[in-house]
Amino acid sequence: MAYILVVDDEDAIVELLSLTLQQAGYRCDTAMDGNTAATLIDKNEYDLILLDIMLPEIDGYDLMQYLAPTGTPVIFLTAKSTVADRIKGLRMGADDYITKPFDAQELLARIESVLRRTGRGANSLTAFSVSLNLDAKTVTQNGKVVLLTPRELALLEVLMRNQGIALYRDTLFEKAWGEEPNDDTRTLDVNIMRLRKKLNWFSQIRTVHKVGYLLEKEP
Amino acid sequence: MKYAYKLSLIIIVMLALVLSISGYFTISNNFKVSLNARIEQNISQHYLECYALEAELAARIQRFEDTTAQNVSDTARTIAVHTNTTGRWQALYGGDAVLHYANTPFTIDAAAIQTMIASGTPGYLLTKQNGSPLMMLATKVQNVNTDLWFISFYDVASVFNERERQVSFTLQMNVLVLAVATLAAGLASYWFTRPMQKLTQASNHIAAGDYTARSEVNTNDEIGELSDNFNYMAEAVENQVEELNLSIQQRKDFVTAFSHEIKTPMTAIIGYSDMLRFQQTDAETQRRAIRFIYREASRLEALSQKLLLLMGISEEELVLKPTELNLIFRDVMQSIYPLTQNSGISVNVMAADDILVLADRDLIANLLRNLLINAINAEAKGHTVLLRWQQQDNLCEISVQDTGKGIPEEEISRIVEPFYRVDKARAKMDGGTGIGLTLSQKIALLHQTSLQIQSEVRVGTTVSFCLQIHE
Numbered sequence: 001m002a003y004i005l006v007v008d009d010e011d012a013i014v015e016l017l018s019l020t021l022q023q024a025g026y027r028c029d030t031a032m033d034g035n036t037a038a039t040l041i042d043k044n045e046y047d048l049i050l051l052d053i054m055l056p057e058i059d060g061y062d063l064m065q066y067l068a069p070t071g072t073p074v075i076f077l078t079a080k081s082t083v084a085d086r087i088k089g090l091r092m093g094a095d096d097y098i099t100k101p102f103d104a105q106e107l108l109a110r111i112e113s114v115l116r117r118t119g120r121g122a123n124s125l126t127a128f129s130v131s132l133n134l135d136a137k138t139v140t141q142n143g144k145v146v147l148l149t150p151r152e153l154a155l156l157e158v159l160m161r162n163q164g165i166a167l168y169r170d171t172l173f174e175k176a177w178g179e180e181p182n183d184d185t186r187t188l189d190v191n192i193m194r195l196r197k198k199l200n201w202f203s204q205i206r207t208v209h210k211v212g213y214l215l216e217k218e219p
Numbered sequence: 220m221k222y223a224y225k226l227s228l229i230i231i232v233m234l235a236l237v238l239s240i241s242g243y244f245t246i247s248n249n250f251k252v253s254l255n256a257r258i259e260q261n262i263s264q265h266y267l268e269c270y271a272l273e274a275e276l277a278a279r280i281q282r283f284e285d286t287t288a289q290n291v292s293d294t295a296r297t298i299a300v301h302t303n304t305t306g307r308w309q310a311l312y313g314g315d316a317v318l319h320y321a322n323t324p325f326t327i328d329a330a331a332i333q334t335m336i337a338s339g340t341p342g343y344l345l346t347k348q349n350g351s352p353l354m355m356l357a358t359k360v361q362n363v364n365t366d367l368w369f370i371s372f373y374d375v376a377s378v379f380n381e382r383e384r385q386v387s388f389t390l391q392m393n394v395l396v397l398a399v400a401t402l403a404a405g406l407a408s409y410w411f412t413r414p415m416q417k418l419t420q421a422s423n424h425i426a427a428g429d430y431t432a433r434s435e436v437n438t439n440d441e442i443g444e445l446s447d448n449f450n451y452m453a454e455a456v457e458n459q460v461e462e463l464n465l466s467i468q469q470r471k472d473f474v475t476a477f478s479h480e481i482k483t484p485m486t487a488i489i490g491y492s493d494m495l496r497f498q499q500t501d502a503e504t505q506r507r508a509i510r511f512i513y514r515e516a517s518r519l520e521a522l523s524q525k526l527l528l529l530m531g532i533s534e535e536e537l538v539l540k541p542t543e544l545n546l547i548f549r550d551v552m553q554s555i556y557p558l559t560q561n562s563g564i565s566v567n568v569m570a571a572d573d574i575l576v577l578a579d580r581d582l583i584a585n586l587l588r589n590l591l592i593n594a595i596n597a598e599a600k601g602h603t604v605l606l607r608w609q610q611q612d613n614l615c616e617i618s619v620q621d622t623g624k625g626i627p628e629e630e631i632s633r634i635v636e637p638f639y640r641v642d643k644a645r646a647k648m649d650g651g652t653g654i655g656l657t658l659s660q661k662i663a664l665l666h667q668t669s670l671q672i673q674s675e676v677r678v679g680t681t682v683s684f685c686l687q688i689h690e
Contacts, residue, residue, distance in 0.1 A: 012487035012511040019494070019504070054479065079482035082475075100486035104493060166499035175497060211499050 002047035002121050003027045004111070007037040007063070008077070009055050013100075017050060017077075020104045021111075024161060034058025041067050047120040048111060053078040053089070064092045073118045075111065077102065105175050108161060125160040128204050128218060132160060139199075146198055151177060155191050159205065164217035166208040222415065223408035230404040235397055242389040250382040257378050258354065262343065265356040265371040268309070272369055277362050306374035312336060312357075314366020323372055325349060332357070336368050351376045414442040418449055430457040469636060476638030480522060480653055484515035522652045529637075529658050532582070537665050541689035542580045544571035544608060544615065550584040551606075555591050563600045566591060569607045575689040576615050578666060583686070586662040589655035590619040590682050597623030597680060610688065618683035625676040634672065635660040 004026050006017045014030045021028040029044065031037035033056040041049070049067065051074050053060035064074060076089040081099040089097045095114045098107060112134065115121025125132045130141045137153060139146045148156065155176040158167070173181040173188045181188070192213055196202050206214045310321035316333045325348050335344060335357040344355045352375045360367040414436040424432030433453055436446035491508040494500065500508070548568050559566055576583075587606070594604040598621045605620040626634060633639050638653035656670070663669050663684045674680040 010483055010487065012515055013483070013490070015507070015511070016487060016490040016494070020490075023498075079479040079486070080475075081478070081482075100482045101489040102486065104490060104497075162498065168497060168499070171493075171497040208499065214499075 001025045001027060002111075002115050003044070004029075005037065005040055005044075005046045005049045006030045007032075007034075007049065007055065007060070008052040009033060010052075013052075016104075020107065023165060024108050025163075026111075032056075034060075034063050037063055038066060041070070041072070046072055048072070048115060049074045050077045050111075051075065051094075053080055053085075061088075061092065064089075064094065068093050073114050073120065075114060077107075105158070105161070125157065127160050127163055127215060128199075128201065130156075130160075130199055130201075132157060141199060148195075148198065152191055152195055152198070155188075156195055159195075159213070159215040163215045166211045166214040169212035172212050221412075223405070223412045226408040226411070227401065227404040230408075231397060231401055234400050235393070238393045238396060242386075242393065246382060246385045246389060249385060250378070253381060254375070254378050257373075257375055258343065261354055261356065261371070261373045261375075264307075264373075265358065265369075268371065269358045269360065269369045273360055273362055276360065280363065308372040310370040310372070311360075312368040312370060314368075319367075321370075327370075327372075331355060332368075332370065335370075345375070348372075352379050414438060414446060418442075418446055421449065421453070425453055425456065430460050472639075473637045476653065480638055481519060484519045487515040488512050488519075518652070522654070525652055525654050525658050528585075529654060529661055532661065532665060537579055537582075539577040539579060539666065539687075541575045542578045542583075544574040544576050544617075544686075547576075547578065547580055547583050547587065548606065550580070551587045551591060554584070554588050555595070558592065558595055562595050562598075564595050564598045564602060564604060566595070566604045566606055569605075571608055574608070574610075574615060576686040577689050578686050579662075582662045582665070586659040586684075587617070587619065589659045593655065593682075594619050594621035594623065594680070597621050597625075599623065611685070613688050613690070614685040615688050616683055616685045618681055620679065620681040622679040625678055625680055626672070626674040627676055628674075631672050631674055635670065 004021055006014055006021070006028060007030075008014045008017065009032050011032070014032060018028045018030055029040055029046075031040055035057050037049075037051075037055075038058060040046075049072055051060045051063060053076060055063070058066075060076065060078065064076075067074065073095040074093070075096040075098060076094045077098050077100065078085070078089075079100045080089075086097045086099075095118065096110055098110060112121055116123045116134070123133060123135050125134065130139060130146075132139050132153075134157075139148050139153065139156065155172075158172060158176045167175075169185045169188055170181050173179075173185050176188075192205060196205050201215075204216050206216055208214050308321070308323040310323060310327060310332075311319040312332060313319055314336075316329070316336050318327070321327060328346065328348070331344060331346055332355075335342060335355065339359075341356075341358040343357075346353050346355060354373040354375050356371040356373070358369050360369050414434075417436050418434045421432045421434035430453070433450050434446045436443055438446075488511075491512050495505065495508055548571060552566065552568060555566070591604060591606065598604055602622055605618075607618045607620065609616045609618075630639075635656045637657045639656075640653060660670050666684070666686060668684045668686065671683045672680065673682075
């Protein structure tokens, strides 16, 4: 998996980011000021850098200039949300520009997108010999195409991204389909059942009592 | 049309008018005088010749005793022949306008002769012959026993030609004079209106947004005065615009800083709470997440409280009460106790017994707390921050002094702006909200004083303000 450097001067956000990235299976280093970040960049070869702009000593723009020659992809992750700031960031060569507050799932998707674009990450998610192609939005199992509805596909994507973590029903519904669930989440159960059938994942997708569902980690 | 053109045009039109009128009167007067002189001269000439004729006729008549009309006219003819010169001709007419003799090279206007003879009195007539001015004089010859009229013709074209010549000469002169005058008027107008062009240029620059433009006219006249006033106006406008831009910039900065200031804790709160509601997490992760949520929410709360205070206190009338300075100092020291304990920096407080100041106790304590927190954060470990007071007449000057990193001179004036931080890094480990000094300044202003900040980089900072002493 890709090796990512997180640069932000807020401990709360640094920890949130590294937790999110590690759960998604990334290796991750953190730096809380520009100098430390520069030292780390010199020492290690990162696949991606998540960079805040307002940093002590050396700010994000300076750091961007410093690391531009290395060709390492950069995503600005900042509270500076005006159009002018975005344009400036992207002009400087950033691969993406994400404003705070951000959604963890969206952040992960955008990280993957940048990694794919720069040829540093796979364009598919895999679990138990099931492969989900993120570009083509197709699913294959042991090389055979499995036909899924858009809803099933979205649900599968969230499960695969959070492999090994028990996910709460209502939020799973919301994350997969981008809408607030109404009182009963039967739609979710129906779709989970269909996924289990189509992929023959009766044991792999586990029902967690009082929580929701979990895609088992591979042994 | 340009002012210079208008000015030149008016000058030239006026000049042309004056020249034409004066030329007209001069020429017409000259003409009249010379025509009259010529007429006089011709009349004299005519009479002279007429008398000569009469005398000759009288002599001949005596000699020949023959006074028949034929004879008389023959005689007259012989006399007249001698008097024939260029531009002067004679004719003799009988009483019934019968032509006896004429030496004119042109045909005589019989009707005119008839009119003159018929009138019966000598006189002259100005007429035209083939377009050339001609003066005709008729006199009845005396001392002859027949009706005989002596007519003289004088060519007076030269008088009229002279007038023509004068007219054309004057016209030429006028054209020359006007040409020179046009040049001179153009130059003069340009010279007079040049200051106005400068003014126009300056005002155009200002209109285009360059408020530093000034008109450089240094004359001691009305335009110079106008230019000076214009420059005063431009300066006033420049200052106003600068002030306006500054306040716009400050507002923009405030909004940017404020949004940044609230977005950072929001990001943490939303991020962690989203994680907790989505994923089943272990107890340790949960605890850390909740700790962060709590801390960041508290930060937002502190910020909102200060903002509310900042916006709220301006509205209500503040009642300043006599307060013991000692009590205020005690409040402040109690509130920053945990900070002094953790930072390893001590605060040296000067005793303030029996000093009563006019103040709002809570607000002044809040102000001093902000100043002390800043001082402690700037100070290096092991050093001491001083909280001092000093009586000056009926004022009590209170100061907070540190020997910390100091503030660059150019930033001192901006330091009370909301969210302005000398250290752009915004290391918020100290829990600072970025509006502490803004609030402090506001409180100071409500106490009819303001924060005086003296600072030198790497030497230290002293912030002071004055409170009224209650007698």
